[in-house]
Amino acid sequence: MIEKQETVEIKPEELQTKVTEAMAKGYRLVAISCTKLDYFQLDYTFDCNLSFLNCRLKLPLVNPEIKSITDIYWSAFTYENELHDLFGIKITGINIDFGGKFYKIKEVAPFGKSITIKTVEGKA
Amino acid sequence: MPINPFVKMTATIIKSLFSPSACKMYPVEKPVFYANTRGHIAIQTDKCTLCTLCAKKCPTYAIMVDRNAKLWKIERTKxxxxxxxxxxxxKKCLTNENQYSSPVTVKTQEVFNITPPAPAQVAEPCGQKETTT
Amino acid sequence: MPKRTIIPFGPQHPVLPEPIHLDLAVRDEKVVEVIPSLGFVHRGLELLVTRKDFMDMVLVAERICGICSFIHGLGYCQGVEEIMNLQVSPRAKYLRAFWAELSRVHSHILWLGLAADAFGFESLFMHSWKIREKILDIFEETTGGRVIFGVCKVGGLRKDIENDVLERIRKTMDEIEADYRTIAKVFKEDYSVKHRNCGVGVLTADEAYKLGAVGPTLRASGISQDMRKIGYGAYGDLNFEPVVEKDGDCYARTMVRVREVYQSFDLMRQCIDKMPEGPVDMKVTGFPKGEFFSRLEQPRGEVVYYIKGDGTKFIQRYRVRTPTFANVPPLVKMLGGCDLADVPVIVLTIDPCISCTER
Structure with missing residues (x-):
């Protein structure tokens, strides 16, 4: 066991209060990750003096929308733009909105779609 | 503030000036490869049983195995x-040789004729069964 | 009030080894606002995990970046091992720490060279890279590769280093350190280096922490934070203190890296001294089921891997948050209000690794 990792399940509406709490306790924003399961699983990861805190919430696959935390953590705009560009999650109230131009990729929200496997020549 | 801004580097510069070149004089002095150096893949054609595991494991699809024609092909540039x-x-018949493969102007496949060892004759029906199921 | 001009910086620029684009809003010679944009080298490696065997994925993980490749592989392996509850042999742990520190030395010296090049000290650049070459030779001798090593695997290592080879490497390391001392002196004391870097791109401790800066960028602002202190791998048994500088300017960030190289040499010596005997590999059975946030310290700072397995051959999600990604907002803050001529130096001091950032 490398370290103890605490995960708190929260509802999307509670996000703002939870994040404000974390900010008040002196936590540093480590990452916002998204995982596509039957729903979108959002992980807001924080760290304070090497103690780990993770807030997890679920969003539906259809029309996912979440309020931005950039009012609390200014630096969250990179992660939130990434969520929008790669997963197609709509973020409201973001401080620097790239409008889908943060990643210059051809496809819209490639990670949010179901994957199609292309066969390569010489490989079944 | 120091009087001469170059003072800190002077010793190193003078040392470099009178020491031999730090680069290898390539065509004259051949580079040394270590035993571990990943140069190219070599195959012992008499030990291979054409199991195609190497082709399945290859992340870049550089290896192709033809079971019927008993050929093992590799595209070095891939x-x-x-x-x-x-x-x-x-069968541990693939090895890593520490010499790099030679430069080419055209991308080609290197083809090896496999002469399977005697036990492979027994193993062959098993392999055919695999393809039918 | 002078008019605002937008000057594009990058994606192709002499100081940038990799493509990042910055839109610099400039008033006179002062930068007032910066908008970064990424995505020129987005390859979608994270998604590749869903169709690669989890044992083979480590090879892809290593190829995220060419400089910190070993630590990327290590992070993936540690995460999967944690999920599968594998106890890696102590020798493998120490060898991993050894290679990781050697990577750090290699990365820092490479960066010092690039930094010297950015502030126009060409000969220092050449000398730094001359030293780095010897480290690459050690890598080639022990792993077979100079950039991508491919030694780390889930459950241990593919290659072992013999004890007599380790002793020989210790001697080579002494030589490298002696050479490095002469270069480090120039970085520390030279007038032109100080003149170019002191007081440029200042980031206060409070700002750095709130903006989520990591690694040398954070430590240069006076906050002692090093992920190695979690004690992953062999680091729990090794003795070290994070290198901290106070000023938070470009010079402090350079100094943190200059001093971390000595620290890494020291850690490598500790690894060789304490190297336990035993096997380095183990048999891995079963498939990963569970999740873990694997956190490690890369040369550039903290890296986070989120790994989620569902009990099949393929891992469900592999998310990488690299140090440069976390250092982009601090960079934006640093650049606000600086001179246009200082932009290249400041951009370089966060040690941008864009291929890492975009996976």
Whole structure:
């Protein structure tokens, strides 16, 4: 066991209060990750003096929308733009909105779609 | 503030001035390869049983195995020398050689004729069964 | 009030080894606002995990970046091992720490060279890279590769280093350190280096922490934070203190890296001294089921891997948050209000690794 990792399940509406709490306790924003399961699983990861805190919430696959935390953590705009560009999650109230131009990729929200496997020549 | 801004570097510069070149004089002085250096993949054609595990494990699809014609092909320009095939090979007939493959102007496949060892004759029906199921 | 001009910086620029684009809003010679944009080298490696065998994925993980490749592989392996509850042999742990520190030395010296090049000290650049070459030779001798090593695997290592080879490497390391001392002196004391870097791109401790800066960028602002202190791998048994500088300017960030190289040499010596005997590999059975946030310290700072397995051959999600990604907002803050001529130096001091950032 490398370290103890605490995960708190929260509802999307509670996000703002939870994040404000974390900010008040002196936590540093480590990452916002998204995982596509039957729903979108959002992980807001924080760290304070090497103690780990993770807030997890679920969003539906259809029309996912979440309020931005950039009012609390200014630096969250990179992660939130990434969520929008790669997963197609709509973020409201973001401080620097790239409008889908943060990643210059051809496809819209490639990670949010179901994957199609292309066969390569010489490989079944 | 120091009087001469170059003072800190002077000793190193003078040392470099009178020491021999730090670069290898390539065509005259050949580079030294270590035993571990990942140069190219070599195959012992008499030990291979055409199991195709190397082709399945290859991340860049550089290896192709033709079971019917008993050929083992590798495209050197595609190979990234990850040695996945070497570790996967059940007969240990693939090895890593420490010389780099020679430069080419045209991308070609290198083809090896496999002469399977005698026990492979027994193993062959098993392999055919695999393809039918 | 002078008019605002937008000056594009990058994606192709002499100081940038990799493509990042910055839109610099400039008033006179002062930068007032910066908008970064990424995505020129987005390859979608994270998604590749869903169709690669989890044992083979480590090879892809290593190829995220060419400089910190070993630590990327290590992070993936540690995460999967944690999920599968594998106890890696102590020798493998120490060898991993050894290679990781050697990578750090290699990365820092490479960066010092690039930094010297950015502030126009060409000969220092050449000398730094001359030293780095010897480290690459050690890598080639022990792993077979100079950039991508491919030694780390889930459950241990593919290659072992013999004890007599380790002793020989210790001697080579002494030589490298002696050479490095002469270069480090120039970085520390030279007038032109100080003149170019002191007081440029200042980031206060409070700002750095709130903006989520990591690694040398954070430590240069006076906050002692090093992920190695979690004690992953062999680091729990090794003795070290994070290198901290106070000023938070470009010079402090350079100094943190200059001093971390000595620290890494020291850690490598500790590894060789304490190297336990035993096997380095183990048999891995079963498939990963569970999740873990694997956190490690890369040369550039903290890296986070989120790994989620569902009990099949393929891992469900592999998310990488690299140090440069976390250092982009601090960079934006640093650049606000600086001179246009200082932009290249400041951009370089966060040690941008864009291929890492975009996976």
């Amino acid at each position: 190979c990234i020398m990850c040695l996945n095939c070497v570790y996967a090979c059940p």
